[in-house]
Amino acid sequence: MSQTLPPQHQDRQPGRQGEMRPQPRSQPLAAGCGKLRDRVVFITGGDSGIGRAVAVAAANEDANVAFVYLEEEEDAAETGRLVRELERECLSIRGDVGDEAFCRRAIEECVNRFGRLDVVVNNAGEQHVQERPEEITAQQLERTFRTNIFAQFFVVKAALPHLRSGSAIVNIASITAYQGSPMLVDYSSTKGAIVAFTRALSNSVIDRGIRVNAVAPGPIWTPLIPATFPEDEVKTFGQDTPMKRPGEPREVAAAVLFLACDDSSYISGQTIHVNGGEVVNS
Secondary structure (H helix, E strand, C coil), rough: CCCCCCCCCCCCCCCCCCCCCCCCCCCCCCCCCCCCCEEEEECCCCCCCCHHHHHHHHHHCCEEEEEEECCCHHHHHHHHHHHHHCCCEEEEEEECCCCCCHHHHHHHHHHHHHCCCCCEEEEECCCCCCCCCHCHHHHHHHHHHHHHHHHHHHHHHHHHCCCCCHHHHEEEECCCCHHCCCCHHHHHHHHHHHHHHHHHHHHHHHHHEEEEEEEEEECCCCCCCCCCCCHHCCCCCCCCCCCCCCCHHHHHHHHHHHHHHHHHCCCCCCCEEEEECCCCCC
């Protein structure tokens, strides 16, 4: 396979977008036209990667943005700058989405700041490579599930009293929910749970006029990649897709934006696959 990315690795999770080369592309693919005008979008993991691209895409469509992040201060500050550069308000909240009490506080802070909540994007996630399933510790298993799926329950539970007819929830799943990943067994399991959560939640709240959908990205160039894989795997990341390249965060954000706005008013309980042309069973 040919090299598409400079070899690189980061020794901590979450990764840092500011350290990546090349920088992931966060800017929207098209000029905004007010599809989320004056709405409020709440995003988990909004400091970098897909979350940052969603924040910028929402601001580009005239939404105000609140996002949570774990501890990546510089990345979070850059997301805030990009949103405010589009002349929209931005609220950043530091904390661990695996903690239900924090999720409640974050939603309350968002509503107190903006007076409403219209769109929830459950994006935060983590993954840890293990060569064999026996090497996955109980601690890792619980941590991965807390960040990837428990947090989505916590955020939705806190957000539902504030959502109204016309609101939308978008969950970030993964191609691994459909294909599996032999070295990411626990991560793949959480992503499968997110697909089922999306379908069940859609059926549960559709009578309130709230739509729930998911996006299942393939290999996307985000800080999670150099923070997860060794240099020799990073340099060919995405080459095994039909398009022979990794996706950019803004390409996922475009799908999230579609599901968040009224363009998708007759769509709920579905998953959009943004994976470079890989055909999967949905």
